[in-house]
Amino acid sequence: MIVLCFSLLIANQVLGNFKEHMKTSLLGQKKAVGISVRTLIKNQLKYFVFDDLNDMPQILKNISLENEEIEYIYLTSNTGVVLYKFDPINHIVDRKINFLDELRDDVQFEIDYEYYESDLFYESLVPIIQKGQFVGRVHVGTRKLIIDSYISNIVKKVFYLLGFISILLVPVFYWLISRIVIEPLNVLSGKVKALAREKDFTAQISLKSSSEFQTLAQDFNYMNTSLANYYADIQSLNQNLEQIVKKRTDELVKTSDDLRDKNSTLRDTLKDNERMQKILIQQEKLASLGEVVAGIAHEINNPLNFVINGATISKRTFAKISPDLPEEHQRYIKMINSSLDMIHENGHRATSIVKNMLSHARGSKGEKEVVNLKILIEDYLKLAMHGFKNKGNLGKEVILDKQFDPSVPLTSVVKQDFERVLLNLFNNAFYAMEKRKESEGEGYSPRLTIKLAYGHNNIQLKIRDNGIGIPKEVQDKIFNPFFTTKPSGEGTGLGMSLCHDIIANGHDGEIKLESREGDFTEFTILMPVSV
Amino acid sequence: MSSKQFHIVVVDDEQAIEMLFKAFFDAEISSEEMKISYVEVASKCLDILENDDSVGLILSDINMPEMNGFEFLDIMKEKHPHIPVFMISAYGSKDYIDKAMEKGAKGFFVKPFDFDEIKDKIEEIAKV
The missing domain is CATH 3.30.450.20 (PAS domain)
Structure with missing residues (x-):
């Protein structure tokens, strides 16, 4: 132009x-x-x-x-x-x-x-x-x-x-410029693009044009070579870096895994620790309880020894002289003898009370055996009923509602302990119903519901009576040792705390109470199936 | 009963035991046949044993001051293993009984004990 x-x-x-x-x-x-x-x-x-x-x-x-x-x-x-x-x-x-x-x-x-x-x-x-x-x-x-x-x-x-000549010349010029300037520039541009795209630094160009362009081509080639070198350096550095990073990452992953393992181990240990603590505290409670009871028991046994043997010896010694006593003293002889008998008897009674308490306080370190809970429950229900039938006025009136889930599997329990729990719960249930009968009389229909169920690897046992129930303020204390609502002489207060210990510590389960005064009491035992 | 006087030592820190035993055995067994010594501490029993070899049986309590029944058993096992030692104790727990038996006690009477039982046992040993 x-x-x-x-x-x-x-x-x-x-x-x-x-x-x-x-x-x-x-x-x-x-x-x-x-x-x-x-x-x-x-x-x-x-x-x-x-x-x-x-x-x-x-x-x-x-x-x-x-x-x-x-x-x-x-x-x-x-x-x-x-x-x-x-x-x-x-x-x-x-x-x-x-x-x-x-x-x-x-x-x-x-x-x-x-x-x-x-x-x-x-x-x-x-x-x-x-x-x-x-x-x-x-x-x-x-x-x-x-x-x-x-x-x-x-x-x-x-x-x-x-x-005309000019116009003719234009394409000539154009062609000239194209050849001298544009083409080499295009070549260069193309090479640069290709370089950027394929990173082929080995490409060398020669520009057939003026010396300026040839110099340019040389410079380009030189730059290319430099780039190639830089690129190679970067590649190797990169590889190095990648290796280092990979190594570090592996280390970190390993450390992380270790940490995770340690963490879960710690968590397990913590859980175990917490569980142990709970058990220990309970055991301590029970242990100290046991110790206290044992201590008292044994302390009492000593004087009881004298009471009983004293009575025995007195009786025997007296028997040696009593025949020789005059007739009018028969009355006194009888009195002395019966007194001595009374002392002896009550001494023994005291001893059996003590023995009872001792056996209650003593936890059994019994071994587990596989049982069919349904059978166990039936047996001890019968036993408890038998006891109450003979005693009070419940008699045959109690309606038994038994709901046994057939899918409940065999599980292993400490038989002796579990039996004690069942007996205890059944006895308490009968006692509560008896008490309600006493207060309400004829209108009251005693009913005992026993539900045995299985789900999520847990066994659930519900024992529900419609007896006098447990007042709210008392419900928290139910499992405390020595706590009893029965009048003195009728209960040691150890039954429920022992049940709790047996279920919670002996069988890894839990025992819960639900009750409404004057209406019902329900105990729920939940424990995992044990093999 | 053997002609030789059977010597029994009763070790119990409660003095009243002596009275009890005396009351019982005086009526049951003659002093010719049996002599009962009463000591309140186990060490005194060991003293007796040092000088008197006529002791045929020992009845010992467990819970005593200075030396308890178990310690006493250990020493007896060591020094006078041929003399039978029977324990009499208010502590009748299985642990106690097992422990005593392990330490060489020949028997265990739980308080309150039955005197007749003890008497039978004594006669049994004395016959030997």
């Missing part, structure tokens, strides 16, 4: 110069015509006398006809007076021939060609020299327009030519 502009500018300048040049040469031509006219006129005349040359106009006319460019011809004297003319269109009207006549001394030289330019004409003025004297002038006028248009024509032609 720029090239085109430039070339146009240059062309313009050139054309301008050319135009001038053309004009000059053209005018030169006109001079030549003027000169030739003068010559012609000279030749026609032997003597150049201006006054009586009547044929001159005709001659002038002929000349102008021969040269169609000539518009007019004037012949003027050395003073400027028009002598002869050929001016059909009358261009020159009252024209003042306004020029200076100059006399040339040296006739050897031709007087310089002069020309006059008006708006419409180029006029060539050719002086006539005769015998070294300036005698007149020949004015040959050619139409400016013709010359101008002639010139313009040529100029136009040249212009078009130049234009």
